[in-house]
Amino acid sequence: MTREKIKHYLIMAGSTSHMLRGDKLLKDRSIVTSLVPAPSEYGTVCATAIKIRVEDREEAESIFKNNSITIEGIYPDKARKLIGLVEKLMDSVISPEFMEILKKIEEGEELDLKDIVILLQTERKAEKEALFHAADRMRREVVGDVVDIRGAIEFSNYCRKDCRYCGIGKNLKDLNRYRMDEDEIMEVVHYLHSIGLKTVILQSGEDLWWTPEKISSLIKRVKGETRMNITLSIGERPREEYELYKKLGANNFLLKIETTNRKLFEFIHPDDDFDHRVKCSTWLRELGYLNGSGNIIGLPGQTTEDIAKDILFFKEMGINMIGIGPFVPAKGTPLEDYPKGSIDMTLKAVAVTRIACKRVFIPATTALASLDPDGQTKALKAGANTIMLINTPAKYRYNYQIYSDKNMVDLKSAFKAVEEAKRKMPPYLKVTKLSI
Numbered sequence: 001m002t003r004e005k006i007k008h009y010l011i012m013a014g015s016t017s018h019m020l021r022g023d024k025l026l027k028d029r030s031i032v033t034s035l036v037p038a039p040s041e042y043g044t045v046c047a048t049a050i051k052i053r054v055e056d057r058e059e060a061e062s063i064f065k066n067n068s069i070t071i072e073g074i075y076p077d078k079a080r081k082l083i084g085l086v087e088k089l090m091d092s093v094i095s096p097e098f099m100e101i102l103k104k105i106e107e108g109e110e111l112d113l114k115d116i117v118i119l120l121q122t123e124r125k126a127e128k129e130a131l132f133h134a135a136d137r138m139r140r141e142v143v144g145d146v147v148d149i150r151g152a153i154e155f156s157n158y159c160r161k162d163c164r165y166c167g168i169g170k171n172l173k174d175l176n177r178y179r180m181d182e183d184e185i186m187e188v189v190h191y192l193h194s195i196g197l198k199t200v201i202l203q204s205g206e207d208l209w210w211t212p213e214k215i216s217s218l219i220k221r222v223k224g225e226t227r228m229n230i231t232l233s234i235g236e237r238p239r240e241e242y243e244l245y246k247k248l249g250a251n252n253f254l255l256k257i258e259t260t261n262r263k264l265f266e267f268i269h270p271d272d273d274f275d276h277r278v279k280c281s282t283w284l285r286e287l288g289y290l291n292g293s294g295n296i297i298g299l300p301g302q303t304t305e306d307i308a309k310d311i312l313f314f315k316e317m318g319i320n321m322i323g324i325g326p327f328v329p330a331k332g333t334p335l336e337d338y339p340k341g342s343i344d345m346t347l348k349a350v351a352v353t354r355i356a357c358k359r360v361f362i363p364a365t366t367a368l369a370s371l372d373p374d375g376q377t378k379a380l381k382a383g384a385n386t387i388m389l390i391n392t393p394a395k396y397r398y399n400y401q402i403y404s405d406k407n408m409v410d411l412k413s414a415f416k417a418v419e420e421a422k423r424k425m426p427p428y429l430k431v432t433k434l435s436i
């Protein structure tokens with residue numbers, strides 16, 4: 001039997017602050033790192049691991065020791081083989097070419113563009129079931145059964161841009177513009193902290209009223225008063241700003257590409273430049289953020305190959321959080337009369353992304369929940385491992401509808417989805433299904 005050659009290790013530090021400090025120290029010494037979800041072997045899977053190359057292990061351990069950073073464990077990042085996957089499917093009606101790809105998945109081999117297109121294109125029931133089964137197994141192998149729960153606050157619906165699909169673009173008149181002030185935001189942050197959540201997502205349109213000084217002040221308060229992880233989702237900003245927020249303690253940044261088809265990107269984003277968006281994502285990665293991206297399934301003119309290329313882009317860019325949602329037309333936008341994206345294709349894209357990108361956070365998106373009441377449960381069963389609650393105060397929510405009839409994902413619906421998908425709520429949550 002040939003022994004697998006390990007190329008990377010995953011280091012689990014003693015705490016989030018140790019992990020972040022350790023990651024910075026390693027980067028300062030030119031050790032290549034990336035931040036990824038903790039391996040399932042670690043137990044509490046909703047933590048973050050530092051991935052390093054095998055040859056850097058000794059030096060990394062010595063740096064940690066000299067700087068009093070505790071290490072809870074070091075795990076080999078094994079190629080994930082799904083032993084027995086194909087054998088179990090032998091009696092199913094699966095085409096030979098689909099079966100060949102399943103064999104590659106079973107062996108832990110990388111998928112290429114052609115494989116991904118074939119997986120996404122299938123309409124056969126047995127093949128889709130096999131795909132979801134493989135993705136669910138991969139999810140269990142790499143990140144375990146716990147669903148990470150995060151809370152989002154949409155703190156401003158002002159935006160300088162006018163993306164064609166977006167229900168809060170600058171030219172839309174039929175909504176009231178709002179900006180929450182810092183105290184209002186902190187009130188929600190404290191609530192999220194009180195129920196045990198570890199991560200708050202601070203999301204807004206591209207609102208330059210929120211200057212670097214104001215964003216910095218908010219980050220300092222969240223860190224100083226709760227020490228929660230912060231995910232920023234505030235759009236394109238100069239590199240220096242991203243750097244400033246990182247230094248102040250922001251952990252994650254969500255900046256979706258929406259599509260990697262350059263022409264389609266430019267059509268839906270009249271104010272944006274494709275290369276610049278990619279550059280922003282690269283900066284975020286270089287600065288050490290847990291880097292979030294994602295796409296929209298069912299954009300006008302989008303092909304299956306486009307979606308496959310999106311998935312390869314996420315993999316090549318080392319994206320750690322990948323939000324995949326169906327296109328939901330928003331009232332008053334140029335795309336309001338276009339058909340909704342397919343739930344089926346969205347779930348296939350979630351599944352293939354889990355298989356191709358493996359150790360990443362994949363949310364069961366609000367957009368899926370908006371088109372299908374069981375959408376989040378289905379996404380969890382197809383490879384997703386994260387739920388984002390919408391915690392924007394009720395008086396503002398109606399005016400933050402990037403797409404129409406947005407579902408308000410709350411704790412109750414999160415408990416329901418997690419239970420139906422036979423998964424586990426995170427141990428850090430301080431509320432139970434009965435107490436909410």
Ligand code: SF4
Binds near residue numbers: 159161168170204235
């Ligand atoms: S998608 Fe984002 S950047 Fe584009 S208009 Fe909407 S809020 Fe603004």
